[in-house]
Amino acid sequence: MRSSIAVAAIGALLALAGCATDEPTTAASGSASGTPGSGTGEQSKFFVRAEYDKELALLDATATGPAGKPWEQVLNPAMVETAKFKKPGPHKVCFSNAGLNNPWRQVGFKAMQAEVDTQQSRIREFVHVDAEGKDQKQIADINDLLGKGCDALIVSPNTTATLTPAVEAACQKGLPVIVFDRGVDSACPVTFINPIGGYGFGHVAAEFISQKVKTGGKVLALRILPGVDVLETRWSAAKVAFDKAGVDVVGVEFTDGDPAKTKKIVNDYIQRYGTIDGVWMDAGAVAVAAAEAFLDAGRPVPPINGEDQLDFLRLWRDNKLTAIAPTYPTYQWRTPIIAALRILDGEPVSSPWKLPQPTITQENLEGYVDPDMPPLHYAMCGCADLPGYPQRWK
Amino acid sequence: MSTALPLPAGRTAPGVFVALALTLAAGWLIVTIDGGRLFSQPTIVSLLHVAAGLGLVAVGQTLVIIGGSLDLSVAYVISLSTLVTAQTMAGSDGALLPAVSLTLAVSAAIGFLNGLLVTKARVNAFIATVGVGLLLKGFLDSGYDGPAGETAPALVRSLGYQRVGPVPVSFLLLLAVAGAAWFVLARTRFGHHLIAVGGDPEVARLSGVRNDRVLVTAHVLCALCAGLAGIYLASRLGSGAPRVGTEGLYDLESVAAVVLGGTALAGGRGGVAGTIGGVLLLASIDAIFNQLDVDAFFKQVIRGVIIVAAVAVYARRTLRKAAF
Amino acid sequence: MSDPLLALRGIGKSFLGVRVLEGVDLDVLPGEVHAIVGENGAGKSTLMKVVSGVYRPDEGAVELAGVPRTFSGPRDAQRAGIGIVHQEFNLLPERSVAENVYLGHEPVRRGLVDRKAMLVRTAALLASIGESSLPPGACVGRLGVARQQVVEIVKALALDARLLIMDEPTAALADHEVEQLYALVRRLQRQGIGVLYVSHRLREVFDLAGRITVLKDGRRVVTVDAADTSAGQLVRHMVGRELSGYYPGRAERDDPGPVRLVVRGGGNRKLRGVDLRLRAGEVLGVGGLRGSGRSALARALFGAAPFTTGQVTVDGAPVRLRSPRAAMRAGIAYVTEDRKGEGIVGGRSVLDNALLAGRAIRPAWFGRGARTARVRELLAAVDVRAAGEDQEIRFLSGGNQQKVVLARWLALGPGVLLFDEPTRGIDVGAKSAIHDLVRRLARDGAAVLMISSELPELLGMSDRIIVMRDGRIAGELPAGATEEDVLTLALGAVPAAA
């Protein structure tokens, strides 16, 4: 087509003219190797065996760091030198945020802001740019932040693969880059902070349900959206567990995070299969709706997993469910600020910085049910010691 | 009989550029008072990148809207295009041309389908393109569980990140495409016919215009523009992303940019220049609010108000013109 | 005698099993004006659409210059030299004259539209028909109706049309504009262009046509030389009977009813200093050129484009006619000239259309049965002919649609009725039925104001006539005035100028 030639021609012309470019020189790499699954469908291309094994091992690791402050703890630390980033304060810290479009990110971001408040003397300015869940905007945002004289850049990427070039471009500017939550396919950030991760989450939940369900039992897997890497990882780990346990995954359905849709799906599955012996979900958002579908149909709620959102924990306690809540703690939002300040002090930090990822079980449930917080608040916010608690999260 | 002096057919630049100038001036003032800089190079580059992506789609959307139709499938066409581009390239510069051609061919085919549904099957454009969007959504959801493929480094270097001074190449591409679209509307038979079909399909038909052919072509061009936007996004993202179009709300945003630019949703009136103004206005609001660290939700409220207010202003003007 | 430009041989066409045309033969010679007349539904429009390539005939052949042709569409017919001037203008108001004229066949240079050539050629065409004052770059939406008609004709000529179809070309024109059109048609004739002229107005037909073909029920009744026939004979051919008299009798002179409506100093953007008295039982005719304020007067009285100054009283009580509703409450009804555009809801049933005003003005939950029964009676009284009250009104003929509109208003029992061109586009038979109805309403005590561009109708129906000029009432004429009297007032000059 004409236009494609035009694109190429313009590109060539500009290359000849030797114009300025924001393009990073190192190319992105890192493709996934898959392992075929069975019964639950093909294994996702996001499944990386080595990562999976590593995360499962981390589940049993003991954390180092101050007790009672899991956001400062590290699993299997691997320290890196940061002396070259040492700088006198107070600092300007910039944060490119993938979005604030769900309660998990809201709760986390408030924790981060509160952490900034506690470090007021050391942070002169905290710049936050919200990409509203758009890759394209986040790339532009990062580029924009690079012109603002930030001392450190925190990035919570919207998508791993697509944000990699932008993060690499940021690294090349010479300022310390800290990535958390989702990672990037690059070693250039000073550190990557997150809890154990998706494999851990998916595995813990699937193991629990597989144990409670007899071999051949019918399990319904409810997922939010396809194509979101964190959620894909959780599901791929669950597949491994379910295949191993030999349970019958009768359906894998997407709920769009819509509780009404969830209830309808669960309802129809109950009718179609008579009984459902277990429900696995890749995120807690619609756990309450799924459990309610059973209650409304006048049936016992089968073994089910949720997350650390309070509405689910309350339902669990009040209805005495057989349940588990692996978490992806929101306290990880505090850590990047702490890490940024350490790096700017030239102190070594662990890279990657793996945070503990506690699981809420029947035994420790009571400790997490807080009657005063809103229903969609996350129990693992690690925010009780922060300024403004609890009002800030209400 | 009217004694008023017959004025030449109006083709004045729409008020969106005035709004753009005012917005930038006010934004500059507020950002400066706030202690920031609106017109720093990185900010301008970011602004123009955001404008380039939306602009490419909006130019195509302008064409179908002028023709009295609508394309709400563009968001999915964009996502699909990034994937086709990145997967065909698979990181190799050699596959650049075939990949771009294939992407455009796929987009054109979808546009063709949209056009056929709207013309031959007489499905309302809203329903037809939402339906085609759903078809594509199913394909994307079932076929992809995340970013796939790798864009050729040459394309990333050129279209994705190259710039001339503060102006990204992608924005130049947008200007080229917009210029071409303007030229098509003003100087080709197709363009004249498209405006006629949008203005009054019956008049066009009885004047010997082949309405169906014109509308199908417009839909193909619109989808091609969406395909170009997909190629650009693939060059920006380095890979194909199955949700990038929907995340970016490119369907509704492109319609908003078009009407902000003074093109009538009913068809037959408007132009590409206004659309570029609308795109720049939306991108400027984005940039200003970014600088001020305004809550994204507040921004969304403001956006909604601005879109409605702008169209109300246009409507007032046409009302006044039409009165007596 | 030269060979015919166009010859139709045994044209037949059916829609969904209904025969609309059957065995129609017709020819048009170069430089001839061939008129086609017939009642609505006689098949005139369908025949024109067959000639202009919109429909393909089921039977028979269309021959151009002796060669049988099958047109794939309007575009094909245009290429073959057939131009059509539509009853409702086919123009884009947002585009320039030149763009409209060359729509569908823009001059092209190296693949691109040659705008300069377009303007130059349009200017040349306009000059060739004596309209060089019309700038080709002007926006069509801002032109007056008559000039839009010129654009429409130029549009046909731009295709080098050898044959021009004119479908009710004077429908929107005032009388003096019709004269201009005559001049134009005669000029075309001299250039050897054949014209197929469709009209309800027999006067025009006799003024212009060489031969006249009468259609009835899809068949050709007769083709005659205009010189050898009379209006009465034509009407007999069209309706199958001779109409006794065109117009019903007037009100008795010695029985002037009470004053119903008084306007003092009424004015708005289009009207100035209107003083008017309308009595029960009379038909007040309103004459004047198009744009002189006739329709503006009716619309002001109906509150659609209200007076901004002056006072109005109805039956002695002052009223403010700010909206159609206010006017309706004051007992005023308005039958619009644009029936399709603002008189009917095409996709709704006959009954729904007739009930529309009653439902709007007196919405009710109870007693709706009685209201519906009343409307049914009225539909019967005005003699609407339809397949049933559930039939969509758009399938009815113009005359029947107009009767439904009338029934709608009668259901409100209005004391004042405003008719704006009540018989436009209505065939001869239905026309006299409408005339009878108007007269009957007046006799029953309604005050009627009737606008008409057709002077015989105006003179034949009115008890008094006011003539509008430049937004004012230029003068009043008693019954028995002549066409010349009306024109003198309307033009504000000695009519010799025409």
Next chain:
Amino acid sequence: MRIAEGRRPPARILRSRPGGVVPILVILAALLVLLTIRQPDFLAPPSLMSFLGRSAPIILLAAGQYFVIVSGEFDLSVGSLVTAQVVVAARLIDSEPSRTWPVIGLLLAFGAAVGLVNGLVTTRLGVPSFITTLGMFLILVGAVYLWSDGAPKGGLTEEFRRFGRRAFEDVPLVGRVPYALLVLLAVAGLAVLLTRSDFGRNLLAVGGNPRTAELSGVRVWRAKTMAFVVSGLAAAVAAILIGGYSGVSFQAGAGLEFGAITAVVLGGVALGGGRGSVAGAMLGALTLETLFALMNFYGVSGALKSTAQGAIILLAVAVPSVRSSSR
């Protein structure tokens, strides 16, 4: 009036009238047959009742949307309105049973107010409703996130939730009748009554030819504004049912506007106005819900559902329009 001979297309029975409910009934019946083949007890009272109950909100939204579409406009704001209502309800009720009824009243008022604004901006300011309601969509979503800091607060009481969640138990013959179904029947009855009222008839005229309607004394702006208000009210009732059925969530209303419009169009109502029945619109919604249930029962892969949905919508809309225009 005389019933005339000739001059009318005779084969009226063959032409399924545009705007009729026959096509949608055929599709619905076909889907139900497929469904019963797979799941024979689907049409048994308990299952059918709960299916109808859970389908009530979308059917209500379609009924509301019908009034707007038939008047020649669009309402793209209903989905965001439902979300806003649910979130607002949770925060205002804040698990306090005594606040249930006042808040329900407030929600209805809120829905009517949003409809009023949509209607007035569209009719009085002359903004195309596509844009007005798109703007309202952005404003409502933005505002509700802003107001709740991005995470819904408070909670709904059992009193509030029972409308969408609970049922009359032990009803003879059918067993269990969800409250939602009763609400649906009541509102559907009202909707049908409304379309038969003078307002409803005039609304059809407004959609068919606004100028004629205006000159016949219909206050077009008022009729259209009323239609938006009806749609807003329907969204409020739907929000109460959805909030009850599934609780608080930002996703409560996501995508419902497209669902409602699709349903209305499936039901034979013409976009652009003037044609179609509210019964058709509601049947359209029921058909859409049946389609989703069908896909659940046949185990159509979650991701492919949208493809199936898109294909069926296109077919259902395209086939009749191609057939009716075959001349």
